[in-house]
Amino acid sequence: DVKVTQSSRYLVKRTGEKVFLECVQDMDHENMFWYRQDPGLGLRLIYFSYDVKMKEKGDIPEGYSVSREKKERFSLILESASTNQTSMYLCASSLLQGLIAYEQYFGPGTRLTVT
Amino acid sequence: TQLLEQSPQFLSIQEGENLTVYCNSSSVFSSLQWYRQEPGEGPVLLVTVVTGGEVKKLKRLTFQFGDARKDSSLHITAAQPGDTGLYLCAGRFIIQGAQKLVFGQGTRLTINP
Numbered sequence: 252d253v254k255v256t257q258s259s260r261y262l263v264k265r266t267g268e269k270v271f272l273e274c275v276q277d278m279d280h281e282n283m284f285w286y287r288q289d290p291g292l293g294l295r296l297i298y299f300s301y302d303v304k305m306k307e308k309g310d311i312p313e314g315y316s317v318s319r320e321k322k323e324r325f326s327l328i329l330e331s332a333s334t335n336q337t338s339m340y341l342c343a344s345s346l347l348q349g350l351i352a353y354e355q356y357f358g359p360g361t362r363l364t365v366t
Numbered sequence: 367t368q369l370l371e372q373s374p375q376f377l378s379i380q381e382g383e384n385l386t387v388y389c390n391s392s393s394v395f396s397s398l399q400w401y402r403q404e405p406g407e408g409p410v411l412l413v414t415v416v417t418g419g420e421v422k423k424l425k426r427l428t429f430q431f432g433d434a435r436k437d438s439s440l441h442i443t444a445a446q447p448g449d450t451g452l453y454l455c456a457g458r459f460i461i462q463g464a465q466k467l468v469f470g471q472g473t474r475l476t477i478n479p
Binding site: 260354355357 | 370372375399406407408409410411414454456466467469470471472
């Protein structure tokens with residue numbers, strides 16, 4: 252059974268703290284993604300990676316960075332958390348995409364609250 | 367401005383009723399996916415449609431891709447409480463020479479017993 256796991260389901264952090272969200276997939280997928288999900292806005296892409304040590308900015312990268320040192324692991328970093336980063340964070344992985352729309356497999360999400 | 371518009375955003379109906387959810391864009395999709403997300407979980411893929419006019423069925427769910435590949439619909443027949451969830455469409459577009467997957471805002475569906 253394919254699996255994407257995220258390190259925490261719920262997280263509460265203070266403004267200004269450095270926050271690490273970890274994601275691991277066991278499907279040997281090349282692509283990995285970080286989204287945030289907010290009511291009425293759907294899923295918005297923060298960053299994605301199509302290979303180890305490669306990263307590309309998504310639609311809303313400001314205030315975030317990522318790290319992909321191993322194929323199975325993709326980390327999202329909030330350098331200095333702010334209250335407007337309170338959200339649900341979803342990690343996903345997929346096979347390398349060309350013109351074919353491969354399925355994205357999602358983790359269960361991390362609900363981050365910044366106070 | 368949303369590249370993909372889903373409607374309605376919220377829908378609450380009684381068990382046994384039929385419903386349709388829409389996903390529209392002014393741009394052409396190269397393909398479109400529908401996902402369902404249950405509380406506390408990530409989205410799970412239901413279907414991918416690629417060809418204009420394509421219709422796919424998944425038990426009581428019927429997915430249609432518009433002829434011009436700018437819209438899609440999800441129709442549920444005889445809805446059941448187990449259909450409750452957030453339904454997301456995701457369209458693949460070519461933007462500035464690169465492929466992008468864009469999600470709609472979602473339709474939160476509640477089926478009341």
